[in-house]
Amino acid sequence: MNIVLEARELRKQYQDKLALKGLNLQIQAGEIFCLLGQNGAGKSTTINLFLGFITPTSGAAYINGLEVASNVTRVKEYLAYIPENVMLYPNLTGLENLSLFSSLAGFKYAEEELMHYLVQAGLPAEAAGRRVGGYSKGMRQKVGIAIAVAKHAKVLLLDEPTSGLDPKASNEFSELLLKLSDAGTAIFMATHDIFRSKAVGTRVGIMREGELVDVLPAAGLEASELEKLYLNHMHV
């Protein structure tokens, strides 16, 4: 087993609120783990702990075997992050945005290579030279994917990436995730989208009030069953 993302008894307490209650989780290379949950369930807290943006109250998060809290800068080499709304820099073109973020990750690409990553992520070639300020949300998400791909990240952390995307853009996004998964990238996706989770996920987790209450294999599971299970958990 090649575990690249792991949580061991991961807890996060915010003053009077326990946001994450001892999360235990292992995700392998090439696996897509979809985490379902309501707003405030602890999905974003989990992602922020893996990114090292917040420190755990107890327990530990690991990326590629490295404990995040004590290797905050080093673990960034292995992960990429795409938020719900990839805003990027509106005064820069798609190419310039990709070039900037890649250079921050230590990769210097020629324009043809940058164009290749953008087109591979589904961005029309003619849009690459235009300023991102004029892009749709879907186009910006594609640049976000290109940034992740160009970084050759082992782990991709996604925080509700399909929220607000139209069905076509959502489908294209799912296709991209599957391609990345096939290439060996471990993907952790926090989402509200049950059907998308079923469609792309290897496993689906359900989180409620900071607790991972269920983990199911997506294969062999009907979307309607997953929805029923999810709603059951939410109404306990």
Added chain:
Amino acid sequence: MVRSIAKKEFISTLRDSRFMALSILVLLLLLAATIVGLQSYKNLQEERMVAQQTVNEQFANAADRHPHRMAHYGSYAFRPKSGISFLDFGLDSYTGSSVYMEAHRQNSANFSQAQQSTSLIRFGEMTVAFVLQMLIPLLIIFLCFGAFTQEKETGTLKILLSQGISVRELAWAKIAGYSKVVALVVAPALLLVSILQFGRGGFEADGDVFIRLLLFILSYLLYFFIFIVLSVVVSALHQRSATALVSLLGIWILACVIIPKATANLGAGLYTTPTRAWMDAEVHEEVKKRIDGHNSNDERAEALKQELFKKYGVNSLEELPVNFDGIWMAAGEEQSSRVYGEHFDELTAIFEKQNNISEYAGLFNPYLAVRHLSMGAAGSDFSHYVHFLKEAEEYRYNQTQKLNQIQATQLKYGDKETRLSTDTWKAFEPFTYETPDAGWVLKNHVVSVAALLLWLVLVSTAGIKLIEKIKVA
């Protein structure tokens, strides 16, 4: 990493049409202030040079006169403008430009520009220093207020940090990018200043002008850098761009408007300056108690006479080899000058104490520090004004005493009729004034230099430390 972000900030800003319009406006103001300032400098300098030359010639070609009449005829000292005073008019517009130098009296400088202008001058002048001190910091605020808040609002901060850059590196990268933008706005004007100065032979004629210009430019570069770092720090400490902007504008109002006025009022309140009438009356009273050069029947004159009789072994004023009138006049001049000097020093000390409050306040406010340094480098501060007055007084005293000496050695006692020829006046060296060097400026403003350096260290260390502690999520 730092270079990439700095480049991005630079390019993004250049593509922001609103900011570019504002920058172009500020640049045009700077260029206009430079050209108008230089023109005004040239006119005033020429006026004063011509006036100085005229009074020098008038003195040298004065008609045959008794030397004491010549001492009362007197002369004028016109204050030449310092080499780069066109960049910062400082106190020049409010301080007098000429001193009437005559026997027995230490006149104050008169004919300031403010006296000869409409009351509109009280609103301040559009100088290069005004733009650099007040408007460029505003431009910096509009440039930097969203440095971190915009990244937070759009979520790009998390993406940036997930790429492996640290908050500290990000802060420095942004500071570098913004510094480049500010340099783009300021550099053309400073370049123009240097070219104009070089073009009119300013550096060749006086190497000190070059050092002063360098000091002027370096002071402002430090000032801008402090404002850039401060703005980035404030932006990092806020979650929303609007609140960061309000905080920064608050800092600007406090630093550039309220504190300077408050320190000036505090200085005037703590160290009250006497009124002109009171001062004149005080000096008059004091002088009355001393030797009156025009009254040789004074009992102190008698003592001096006896001293001279003893020295030369004679029994009457007529037998003395020197003219007692001249000796007595010189003694009176020495004493009255001492009284004037003491009062002048007291008054200057009060002004200096008031200025010191403002100068030390620079430790809490970089605006005040750069203002003092700027005026110092431009030669338009209070110290330069006092330096000129002292030089003029020294010249006046020496000229009067030289005339008393002529009376004492070339005229007989009681001779009020003899007229010396114009050649006597031609032998007098005319008044010339040399502005003190840049080293003198630095010595006078060491507190302001230290204040700017302290601010630099403070914002670059404590400020960046604060940024490192910001919450990303």
